[in-house]
Amino acid sequence: MSSQPDHQPRRTLEVTDLQVSVGDHLVAVQDVSFTIGRGESVGLVGESGSGKTLTCRAVLGLLPATGHVDRGRIVLGDGADTVELTDAKRGTWDRVRGLRLGAVFQDPTSYLNPSLTVGHQLAEQLRVKRRLSRRDAHARSVELFAEVGLRDPAGVFHQYPHQLSGGMLQRVLIAIAVSCEPELLIADEATTALDVVIQAEILGLLRRLRETHQLSLLLVTHDLAVVAETCERILVMYGGQIVESGPTEEVLRSPRHPYTQALMGVATIGNWQRRKLDVIPGQPPAAGAEMPGCRFAPRCAYASARCVAGAVPLTDLGHERSARCVLVDDLSAPSVQEVSA
Numbered sequence: 237m238s239s240q241p242d243h244q245p246r247r248t249l250e251v252t253d254l255q256v257s258v259g260d261h262l263v264a265v266q267d268v269s270f271t272i273g274r275g276e277s278v279g280l281v282g283e284s285g286s287g288k289t290l291t292c293r294a295v296l297g298l299l300p301a302t303g304h305v306d307r308g309r310i311v312l313g314d315g316a317d318t319v320e321l322t323d324a325k326r327g328t329w330d331r332v333r334g335l336r337l338g339a340v341f342q343d344p345t346s347y348l349n350p351s352l353t354v355g356h357q358l359a360e361q362l363r364v365k366r367r368l369s370r371r372d373a374h375a376r377s378v379e380l381f382a383e384v385g386l387r388d389p390a391g392v393f394h395q396y397p398h399q400l401s402g403g404m405l406q407r408v409l410i411a412i413a414v415s416c417e418p419e420l421l422i423a424d425e426a427t428t429a430l431d432v433v434i435q436a437e438i439l440g441l442l443r444r445l446r447e448t449h450q451l452s453l454l455l456v457t458h459d460l461a462v463v464a465e466t467c468e469r470i471l472v473m474y475g476g477q478i479v480e481s482g483p484t485e486e487v488l489r490s491p492r493h494p495y496t497q498a499l500m501g502v503a504t505i506g507n508w509q510r511r512k513l514d515v516i517p518g519q520p521p522a523a524g525a526e527m528p529g530c531r532f533a534p535r536c537a538y539a540s541a542r543c544v545a546g547a548v549p550l551t552d553l554g555h556e557r558s559a560r561c562v563l564v565d566d567l568s569a570p571s572v573q574e575v576s577a
């Protein structure tokens with residue numbers, strides 16, 4: 237039995253001080269800590285190469301062959317349901333992946349077998365993981381296809397991946413991902429390849445499923461607008477580190493890290509027409525690049541000698557907010573331009 241009192245929010249995932257290296261011991265993710273509460277929706281946002289996917293893959297135990305968790309803890313659930321995923325063995329992953337952790341990625345075709353019908357692939361998951369009979373697995377699959385908004389779900393059951401559009405395939409993958417009622421769904425750029433209307437529909441679907449299945453959601457995207465519409469809390473990643481975190485509304489209303497401010501400047505929030513038109517000037521650091529201080533300093537309008545003098549810790553700003561910037565107090569003031577002068 238859980239020893240936690242009822243009034244305490246329950247934890248779905250806790251990642252502490254995660255460090256991931258790739259290739260020739262290049263540290264691509266470092267000092268990453270965050271918690272996702274039961275039923276909470278958290279957005280992980282940052283430019284390409286910032287370490288979002290490696291962070292998710294570490295949580296799912298699906299790092300590339302050259303990837304390695306060097307340090308940190310990953311814990312799923314709480315109380316009696318706690319599972320330590322750090323250094324978990326295959327047996328643990330088999331009990332967790334699909335059952336307690338679901339995942340949807342950007343390219344659905346690469347996660348589906350082209351020679352099997354999509355219905356067979358969902359029904360097989362239900363038969364193996366939930367031990368349903370053939371008949372029950374078929375019936376539940378059709379129900380799930382209907383739930384994720386596929387028209388003619390009984391007909392779709394018998395179709396092969398190549399017969400379905402990108403949006404339909406993503407719905408199929410979402411149906412598979414939620415079929416065993418996982419506690420946490422990780423959606424890594426799940427809507428990026430889809431056109432704007434379908435993207436909005438899939439995000440709506442994820443929001444609905446969160447409520448009906450009491451899902452926690454870790455939504456990975458490079459687009460702040462997606463987080464603004466879907467997530468209660470936001471984690472902003474840059475150069476392998478979390479540089480700002482907090483309640484989405486507050487972070488977007490008054491970003492405290494210059495990188496978040498720069499992202500806001502190129503975001504499509506409230507204006508889909510701006511999609512992908514702007515970029516932040518300069519290049520992010522390569523994975524493993526050795527930098528003495530702030531990793532954003534070379535691109536930051538406010539950078540000074542202080543920023544590169546040594547490692548910059550995350551500052552707790554209260555109200556569940558934090559930011560990794562030596563100017564964090566000055567940047568909250570309206571006189572931000574004077575700071576950079």
Ligand SMILES: Nc1ncnc2c1ncn2[C@@H]1O[C@H](COP(=O)(O)OP(=O)(O)OP(=O)(O)O)[C@@H](O)[C@H]1O
Pocket residue numbers: 258259264282283284285286287288289290291300301302303458522523
């Ligand atoms: N298998 C690998 N071998 C070598 N380097 C890798 C590997 N996978 C990722 N990296 C590097 O690690 C860094 C973080 O990559 P990651 O894929 O986590 O970023 P991301 O924020 O998810 O980017 P994107 O939005 O493009 O998916 C990048 O510099 C990337 O080039």
